[in-house]
Amino acid sequence: MTKTKDNYFKNILKENNLILAPLAGITTLPYRLFIKEMGCSFFVSEMVSAKGIFYNSKNTFPLMETINEEHTNTICGIQIFGSDADIIKDVVEKVINETTFDFIDINMGCPVKKVVNNNDGSALLKDLKKAGEIVKTVKEVSKKPVSVKTRIGFDKIDTVNIVKTLEDNGADMITVHGRLKEEMFSGEVHIEEIRKAKKSVNIPLIANGDMFDEDKAKEMLDRTNADGLMFGRGANYDPFLFKKTKHFLKTGEQLSFSTLDKIKAAQRHFEIHMKYSSAKNKVIDFRKYLYWYIKGMKNSAKIRGNINNITEEEQVYELFKIIEEFI
Numbered sequence: 001m002t003k004t005k006d007n008y009f010k011n012i013l014k015e016n017n018l019i020l021a022p023l024a025g026i027t028t029l030p031y032r033l034f035i036k037e038m039g040c041s042f043f044v045s046e047m048v049s050a051k052g053i054f055y056n057s058k059n060t061f062p063l064m065e066t067i068n069e070e071h072t073n074t075i076c077g078i079q080i081f082g083s084d085a086d087i088i089k090d091v092v093e094k095v096i097n098e099t100t101f102d103f104i105d106i107n108m109g110c111p112v113k114k115v116v117n118n119n120d121g122s123a124l125l126k127d128l129k130k131a132g133e134i135v136k137t138v139k140e141v142s143k144k145p146v147s148v149k150t151r152i153g154f155d156k157i158d159t160v161n162i163v164k165t166l167e168d169n170g171a172d173m174i175t176v177h178g179r180l181k182e183e184m185f186s187g188e189v190h191i192e193e194i195r196k197a198k199k200s201v202n203i204p205l206i207a208n209g210d211m212f213d214e215d216k217a218k219e220m221l222d223r224t225n226a227d228g229l230m231f232g233r234g235a236n237y238d239p240f241l242f243k244k245t246k247h248f249l250k251t252g253e254q255l256s257f258s259t260l261d262k263i264k265a266a267q268r269h270f271e272i273h274m275k276y277s278s279a280k281n282k283v284i285d286f287r288k289y290l291y292w293y294i295k296g297m298k299n300s301a302k303i304r305g306n307i308n309n310i311t312e313e314e315q316v317y318e319l320f321k322i323i324e325e326f327i
Contacts, residue, residue, distance in 0.1 A: 008103065008145035009173040009204045009227075012075060016042050017228030018217075018242055019175075020235060021208060022079040022105065022149065024112075026288070029065045030276040032076070034269040035235065039243040041074040042228075044149075047107045050082030053091040062278045064099065071100055077147065081107035083119040083130065085137045093141045103145040103172075104138060111151070111181045122181035125154040125162060132169040139170035147173040149208070149230075152193040154181045159193040160200045167201045175206040175230050185233075195224040206230050212237065214248035221249070236292045239265045259297060259327045266293040267320055274313065283313055290319070299326045 020027060020035050020043035027046045035043060045063065052060030070076055078101040082088050096104060108131055110121030117123075124131040138146050148171045152159040157180065166174050176197045178189035189209035198205045207226035211217045212234040220229060235241045240257045247255050270286060279285035290307045294300045303326070306319055 007172055007203060009147070012042075013204050013227045016075065018245055019043065019206060019228055019230040020242075021175075021230045021232035022047055022107070023232055023236075024110075026236065028063075028277065029067065029070065030273040031269070031289075032070060033276060034272045035239070035242070036070070036074060037268065037272075038239050038265065039246060040235070042076075043074070044077045044079050044105050045101070047079045047081045047110065050080050050088045050091050051084070053080075053095050054087045065278060066100060067276075068100075071102070075102050077101055077103040077105045079105040079107050079149065081110060081115065081120045083124060083134070085130075085134050088134060089137045089141050092138055097141075097143045101144065103147060104142055105147045105149055105175075106135060106138060108148055108150040108166075109175075109177050109181075111184050116181065122151055122154060125151060125158070125181065128158075128161060128165045131162075132165045135166055135169040135171050145172040147171060147175065149175040149177070151177050151179055151181055152190055152197075156180070157190070157193060159197050163197045163201050163205070167203050171203060173204045173206065173227075174201065175208050178207070178209040191220065191223050194220075194226060198225050198227075204228065208232065210234075213241070214245040214254060217245045218249060236289075237295055238262075239269070239293075260324065262293060263320055263323055263327070266290070267317075270316055281311075283311060283316060286316065290316075294323070297323070297327070 020040050022044040024046050032043050048063045049060055064078065078096060078099065107121055108124045115121040135148060148166045150162055163174050176194050178191060178194045194207045204227040206228045207220045207224045208230040211220055211229060211231055217229055231241055244255045247253060269289060273286050274282055277285060287307055287310060294303045303323060310316055310319065
């Protein structure tokens, strides 16, 4: 088993154990900068294809964008995915090692069909020998610490074998999403399996899955004894989730934010998005975030209809005014 004496993540997690999950098309540079302002200081980029880097895909390199501001008083990793160990070795050695990202995260949990059909992401859970070889290869050539984000199995639970394989091949930290690949993002998270994973390894283990509020976050920590928590969709719906969870875990008190607070946060997010986004159409690209921000609001169906027609920057600010009138 990997020793934790010199583990990069161990001491960091004692003070900073709430992490933003990597989400394709979502955790872009502008979003990470926004989430930093909202109280998160530990995050991972959206997943980047190792093959895309290797073959110099023009669509891949924008996913690796970062700036100095992102690395001030934060921990920021880059997530890669792939199943060809030789290609992964090459891109880590020649490209990723030269970036300013603090660590490399290997995706072994993505359940999306087009990723799985290429034997990437969660497909690697069907071949733990290959999964282990990929982790070992990355560790051998990486100048940075290496973590892995995974699931509890592909179509059957195999949690302990998975995390032990990853640890034995050199992973410095593991994040476990408590579902099978076949379960995608539906059904109850298997919290007990995350607890078993934590007990099975000597490296930091992060719990992930369905923490949409601070109560669920504390429950996950209490039941799994995980070293940290990784928030995905929960942070998308609630931009204050990191602030609320940090405060609740520290004091036992719950912070309260109004709908107006949420809209003001959305406006700030939009400002950052327009400044730093590399999307071809920045406004249309921002629509996906707007849908999340209005979730659960009064008259959200009517507002959603307005979002569908937004194409210009001034229309977004007009929408914010309309929402404020509704609330």
